[in-house]
Amino acid sequence: MGLSRSVRSSGSTLSVDSNLTRVHLTNGLVVLLKEIHTAPVVSVWVWYRVGSRNESYGRTGASHWVEHMLFKGTEKYPAGAYDRLISRVGGVFNAMTWMDYTAYFQTLPASHVDLALDIEADRMVNSVFDPVEVERERTVIISERSMNENRPTFLLTEEVQNTAIKAHPYHHEIIGWPSDLRTMTRDDLYEHYRMYYTPNNAVLVITGSFDTWEMVERVKRYFAHLAPRPLPRLSITAEPPQRGERRVVLRGGGDTHYVQVAFHAVSATHEDFFPMVVLDAVLGGAKSFGGGGTTNRSSRLYRGLVATGLAADVGSWVGPTIDPYLWWFDFTVNEGHSPEEVEAAFWKEIERIHAESVSAQELEKTRKQVRAHFVYGSESITNQARWLGFAEVVTSQAWLDSYLDRIAEVTVEDVQRVAQTYLRRDQATVGWYIAER
Amino acid sequence: MKSTQPAWIRNMPAPDTVVVHRFPNGLQLYLYENHSVPAVVVNGALRVGSVCDPPEKYGLATLMAGMLRRGTRSHSFTQLNEQIESVGATVELSGGRHALDIYAKALAEDLDMVLTLIAEMLQEPAFPEDEFQRLKQQTLTRIQERDNDTHSMAYITFRRLLYGATHPYGHPVTGNRESVSRITYDDVRSFYNQHVGPQNGQFVIVGDIDPVDVITRMDALFSQWHGPSCSVQIPNVQPPSAVRSEHVTITDKAQSDFVLGWLCVPRKHPDWTPVVVANTIWGRFGMGGRIGEQVREKQGLAYYVYGSVEGNFAAGTWSAVAGVSPDKVQQAVDSILVEVQRLREEPVTAQELADAQEFLIGSMPIRLETNEGIAAAISDMVWYDLGLDYLLHLEDRVRKVTPEDVQRVAQTYLDVDAYVLAVAGPSPY
Numbered sequence: 001m002g003l004s005r006s007v008r009s010s011g012s013t014l015s016v017d018s019n020l021t022r023v024h025l026t027n028g029l030v031v032l033l034k035e036i037h038t039a040p041v042v043s044v045w046v047w048y049r050v051g052s053r054n055e056s057y058g059r060t061g062a063s064h065w066v067e068h069m070l071f072k073g074t075e076k077y078p079a080g081a082y083d084r085l086i087s088r089v090g091g092v093f094n095a096m097t098w099m100d101y102t103a104y105f106q107t108l109p110a111s112h113v114d115l116a117l118d119i120e121a122d123r124m125v126n127s128v129f130d131p132v133e134v135e136r137e138r139t140v141i142i143s144e145r146s147m148n149e150n151r152p153t154f155l156l157t158e159e160v161q162n163t164a165i166k167a168h169p170y171h172h173e174i175i176g177w178p179s180d181l182r183t184m185t186r187d188d189l190y191e192h193y194r195m196y197y198t199p200n201n202a203v204l205v206i207t208g209s210f211d212t213w214e215m216v217e218r219v220k221r222y223f224a225h226l227a228p229r230p231l232p233r234l235s236i237t238a239e240p241p242q243r244g245e246r247r248v249v250l251r252g253g254g255d256t257h258y259v260q261v262a263f264h265a266v267s268a269t270h271e272d273f274f275p276m277v278v279l280d281a282v283l284g285g286a287k288s289f290g291g292g293g294t295t296n297r298s299s300r301l302y303r304g305l306v307a308t309g310l311a312a313d314v315g316s317w318v319g320p321t322i323d324p325y326l327w328w329f330d331f332t333v334n335e336g337h338s339p340e341e342v343e344a345a346f347w348k349e350i351e352r353i354h355a356e357s358v359s360a361q362e363l364e365k366t367r368k369q370v371r372a373h374f375v376y377g378s379e380s381i382t383n384q385a386r387w388l389g390f391a392e393v394v395t396s397q398a399w400l401d402s403y404l405d406r407i408a409e410v411t412v413e414d415v416q417r418v419a420q421t422y423l424r425r426d427q428a429t430v431g432w433y434i435a436e437r
Numbered sequence: 438m439k440s441t442q443p444a445w446i447r448n449m450p451a452p453d454t455v456v457v458h459r460f461p462n463g464l465q466l467y468l469y470e471n472h473s474v475p476a477v478v479v480n481g482a483l484r485v486g487s488v489c490d491p492p493e494k495y496g497l498a499t500l501m502a503g504m505l506r507r508g509t510r511s512h513s514f515t516q517l518n519e520q521i522e523s524v525g526a527t528v529e530l531s532g533g534r535h536a537l538d539i540y541a542k543a544l545a546e547d548l549d550m551v552l553t554l555i556a557e558m559l560q561e562p563a564f565p566e567d568e569f570q571r572l573k574q575q576t577l578t579r580i581q582e583r584d585n586d587t588h589s590m591a592y593i594t595f596r597r598l599l600y601g602a603t604h605p606y607g608h609p610v611t612g613n614r615e616s617v618s619r620i621t622y623d624d625v626r627s628f629y630n631q632h633v634g635p636q637n638g639q640f641v642i643v644g645d646i647d648p649v650d651v652i653t654r655m656d657a658l659f660s661q662w663h664g665p666s667c668s669v670q671i672p673n674v675q676p677p678s679a680v681r682s683e684h685v686t687i688t689d690k691a692q693s694d695f696v697l698g699w700l701c702v703p704r705k706h707p708d709w710t711p712v713v714v715a716n717t718i719w720g721r722f723g724m725g726g727r728i729g730e731q732v733r734e735k736q737g738l739a740y741y742v743y744g745s746v747e748g749n750f751a752a753g754t755w756s757a758v759a760g761v762s763p764d765k766v767q768q769a770v771d772s773i774l775v776e777v778q779r780l781r782e783e784p785v786t787a788q789e790l791a792d793a794q795e796f797l798i799g800s801m802p803i804r805l806e807t808n809e810g811i812a813a814a815i816s817d818m819v820w821y822d823l824g825l826d827y828l829l830h831l832e833d834r835v836r837k838v839t840p841e842d843v844q845r846v847a848q849t850y851l852d853v854d855a856y857v858l859a860v861a862g863p864s865p866y
Contacts (some may be wrong), residue, residue: 038473039447039802056447083723088792090799107803138760146691147740147760150587184746253689254585255580274806286525292542292809294527307515308572312578316614335578365523372476372525372544379474379807435585 019390020397021212023219027228028200031219032388034207036381038254043107043206043385044116046124047393049194049203051099052174053196054234061176062184062192064097065141069189070104071095072133072319075127079133082119089115089139092382097174100322101393107382110209114218121222123195134186144180146173152252153330156260156433159248161326162430164262166237170325200228203392205284207385222388237262239324244329246429251436257333258433259342263422265327269396274406275414276318276422282415283349284316286369290383291376294369300358301329304349310337320394327422339432350423370407448805450815451812452756454824460660463636463751467815468648477548477644478808480816481539481555485632488535489667492608494620500534500576501628506530507568514568517554530558535750536820537633540810545645549654551593556658562629569622580614586693587861588760590685598681599754600674606687606751634664639819643812662801665670671751676700681824682858684853686866693763693862697773698756701850704748704821710834711842712850714747716794717793718785718843719776720744721724726778727779728757731772738762738769750821757852770858784840798832844852 023031051063073079086093091108106116148154158173165171175181204223206215242264266272281287285296296302296314305311313332319325331342377383391400456468490497506529508514520529528542528551539559540625543551583589593609600607609619640659642651676699702708720726723732725743734741742759761769804810805828818827 039806041802041806057729080723080730084792087723087796088799090796090801090803091798109799111761111801136734136737140740143692143738143761146762149691150760211515225591256585284645285522290624291807292527292617294525294542295522298515298522303515306575309569312575332578332582333573336574337582343459353766362474368523375544376542379476379809381806386807394776 002132002355003169003188021216023216025199025220025224027224027226028222029226030392031202031216032203032205032216032392034384034388035210035212036207036384037209038381040209040371041107041381042110042113042116042206042210043105043143043382044113044120044225045103045105045389046120047101047103047203047205047389048197049101049393051097051101053099053173053236054196057168058180059184059188059192060172060180061141061174062189063102063174063256064174065189066185066193066197067095067097067102067104068121068137068141069129069134069193070127072288073128073130074122074124076079076122076407077119079130082123085119087147088152091116091274092364099174099325102358103389105382107167113206113210113215116276117218117222120413121161121226122410124199124202125196126195127193129190130188131186134189138181141175142178145178145181148175150411150431151405152256152435153258155252156250156258157408160260160262160429160431163246163248163431164264164326165239166243167237168323169236169319170323170401194229195232196229198229199223199298200230203317205385205389205392207381207388220231220357236323242427244426247378248429248431250431252433253437254435255335256435257339259333259339259346260329260431261343262326262429263424263427265318265321265325267322267324268323268399272418272421273320275410275418277302278366278407278410279358279415279418280316280318281366281369282358283353284314285368286370286373287317287319289373289377290386291373291379294373300349300353301346305331305345309334310342310345310417322394338433341414347425350419353416353419353423356410357419360412363410363415367408370424371404374404442664447802448811449828450811450818450825451829452823455815455825456652457825458652458655459633461655462660462663463638464659464662465555465639465819466652466655467639467641467819468646468651469643469811469815470646470648470706471586471643471811472645474543475645476808477543477545477642477646478812479541479551479684480641480812481639481818482536482639482816483537483559483579484636485537485634485667486533487608487610487642488669488671489632490612492603492609493607493616494612494624495616496576496610497620497624497628498537500572500617501625501633502530502532502537503572503576504564504569504625505562506631507572508565509554510561510563510564511557512538512554513563514565520550521554524550528554530675532610534606539640548646548651552654552658559633560753564622566622569625573617574589574619576611576617577614580611580617580661580859583611584614585687587692588700590687590861591696591758591859592671593684594685594861595698595756598683598857598859599677599698604674605669605671606749625747627773631665632667634666635659635662638667638815639813641812641819643808643815647832648863671727674690674700674752677855677857679855680858682857683860685859685861686864688863690862692760693766693856694757694758694760694859695766695770696758696855697770697858698754699850699852699856701746701753701755702748703751703753705823706846708846708849709748711838711846714790714793714797714835714838715780715816715843715846716744716746716755718789721838722793723795728773731776732769735807736768736772738772742769761863766860766862766865774853775850777847777853781851784844787840790838790840790843794835794838797835801828801831
């Protein structure tokens with residue numbers, strides 16, 4: 001038949017199956033455990049339900065800065081100790097702050113899992129926030145922001161984002177505004193940390209080579225005694241409806257122009273989310289689940305704008321979020337062409353979908369692409385842990401479990417309806433970056 | 438296939454776990470089974486790259502590689518894209534310095550289709566003229582973006598200063614604006630006819646495969662392929678005898694990026710492992726080793742700073758890379774040079790050495806977890822003729838390195854009075 005042996009999948013899918021064990025500690029910590037015995041490694045993640053969504057004026061960027069500070073020491077593990085301890089056993093580690101969460105992980109040989117558990121339990125509640133270290137990180141984070149600002153596309157995205165979103169905290173960049181980065185104090189950060197870093201606001205995910213019930217006992221040894229704390233009442237302003245097209249124009253250095261168009265999306269649990277994901281795949285290519293990117297050369301926007309020479313590149317994105325965020329389309333204008341031409345061609349493609357929807361064949365292609373991406377995404381235990389944690393804090397395990405089915409259920413009528421409802425000029429924020437050398 | 442690997446590491450490419458098949462035309466095939474998911478990765482490399490570019494036409498090999506993907510005698514570009522993407526696969530051809538790289542990822546059930554298309558691209562490209570115009574334009578736009586990017590320009594300038602603008606290692610693989618503008622459609626076709634063939638080429642295929650079936654299929658697709666090759670002598674280069682420094686001004690930027698570095702060893706060299714261990718201590722361990730400790734952790738000067746070792750068929754590089762505020766470049770450079778001096782003058786501590794060794798050895802299972810990781814490891818071992826037992830003996834080689842070795846390589850390759858410094862960002866004045 002083919003070139004592969006027929007293989008029994010060893011529980012290696014992104015969906016929940018009987019290999020997933022869920023435990024709730026009495027202090028509120030949610031623990032998700034999934035045994036995957038493909039290699040003698042474990043991946044340990046802690047997810048906190050705090051991100052830029054939880055930030056208001058004067059404190060933008062606080063969640064990201066707190067993430068940095070969690071590497072800067074507790075009494076037991078002083079600044080720098082964590083990096084050395086994990087590296088010296090061959091582990092890899094990182095952390096990420098996003099709109100809806102902050103997550104920390106280390107993937108390391110299974111025999112060293114205690115180190116990971118000890119560190120995570122310790123820094124959850126004992127991070128010191130030494131003022132000297134806070135000041136050092138201030139310039140590091142300003143440097144990170146500068147690195148981003150060097151890219152015209154970052155500048156344009158920031159502008160489009162906070163024009164499209166006026167009221168909801170999703171409007172500001174995760175890294176925060178420069179003046180907040182200059183003025184936030186150590187106590188501001190420590191307060192943010194104490195508000196949100198508590199076992200009853202966290203999810204612990206462990207995948208890899210271990211015995212579930214033995215691991216449950218280990219986890220209890222490290223985490224069960226941590227006291228829960230009441231969580232702050234979160235007041236989030238819901239974004240009001242957009243009442244007409246918004247446009248921004250940036251001018252700056254370089255030779256290359258860019259166009260970005262953002263529309264309002266829906267939250268991950270809304271009934272229109274999966275039709276949106278499908279339409280996004282048809283327009284700009286299906287997106288990966290962390291197992292490797294794929295190309296989008298058979299997508300509508302590539303064929304309409306890149307294959308015709310107007311744009312050198314086209315991308316799109318819509319993703320799962322707690323509150324409604326944005327649906328993005330971005331273009332690199334080819335030399336000799338203008339932002340006007342690119343934008344006009346984009347609207348033409350959208351209007352085609354308004355009028356004719358997409359084909360059944362395109363839907364079938366999307367289903368296959370998403371299926372393949374799920375498989376690629378399961379290759380690493382780190383990535384599997386990532387998706388379990390993500391689903392827990394942003395949506396639910398059931399959402400992840402039913403993802404492929406929900407994609408498969410989307411019809412051409414659903415796609416047309418979603419295009420007509422959300423991809424409208426009066427709902428768009430259009431940004432141009434015009435390079436002026 | 439059982440293997441004699443250490444118990445703590447599951448995937449270990451080694452002579453008894455990699456299936457090797459050599460075609461009479463010089464093409465070699467390396468196969469590794471990994472049945473954890475029903476997917477496969479293909480890493481191919483032919484021996485033709487930017488080192489073969491004619492002097493006026495840097496970027497030709499890269500453009501040619503891109504053109505092979507743009508249509509075959511049996512499938513147009515559009516048809517290729519549709520067929521590949523409709524099953525969620527990826528097939529990419531790209532130009533490298535010494536290699537034409539082929540990368541593919543697919544579900545195991547689609548491997549046959551992917552290999553068939555790759556065979557067509559390499560052996561029966563159609564070279565559609567309209568696609569050439571589009572690809573050339575896209576390339577020029579990307580070069581335009583690159584020339585405005587501080588990180589890329591620091592790196593490109595570093596190589597030019599270290600090797601010389603006309604040295605095969607001294608010009609960008611994708612070329613520059615002037616050279617790519619000069620490249621014609623006929624140039625690309627001729628280059629293909631003169632240089633693309635199977636000799637000394639390799640394919641590494643990793644994943645949910647049956648090696649016997651793959652060999653049969655690859656045999657049918659590639660064994661009758663005959664073609665020319667490209668052989669290039671890489672001239673020797675002298676290390677700088679003084680400071681060679683250049684600032685590329687790019688206005689309207691918030692940060693400057695720099696590369697500070699030296700000439701170092703080829704990939705297959707007895708000093709490679711000591712250099713890697715030394716660099717791990719100096720520039721990698723934890724959050725950027727000693728230079729990370731100084732420049733980021735203690736002084737808060739940079740979000741990213743790390744040490745990097747590159748090796749190729751001829752002399753490679755050892756460098757420090759960082760992005761800092763434009764007025765802090767000199768401070769960061771000075772701090773790094775202080776750490777160079779320290780590495781040269783004082784043996785590293787036993788603890789630092791042990792940490793670096795444990796990191797390099799212990800991180801192997803994680804690097805070898807995915808099909809990508811395994812394929813990359815095998816590709817390197819084959820491409821640089823390191824031997825399929827290279828990883829099997831990595832632990833021994835790393836553990837053998839002593840503080841004296843680290844000091845010796847620091848003294849041999851690093852120098853605080855002679856180095857290349859390339860900075861890109863706002864004007865320093």
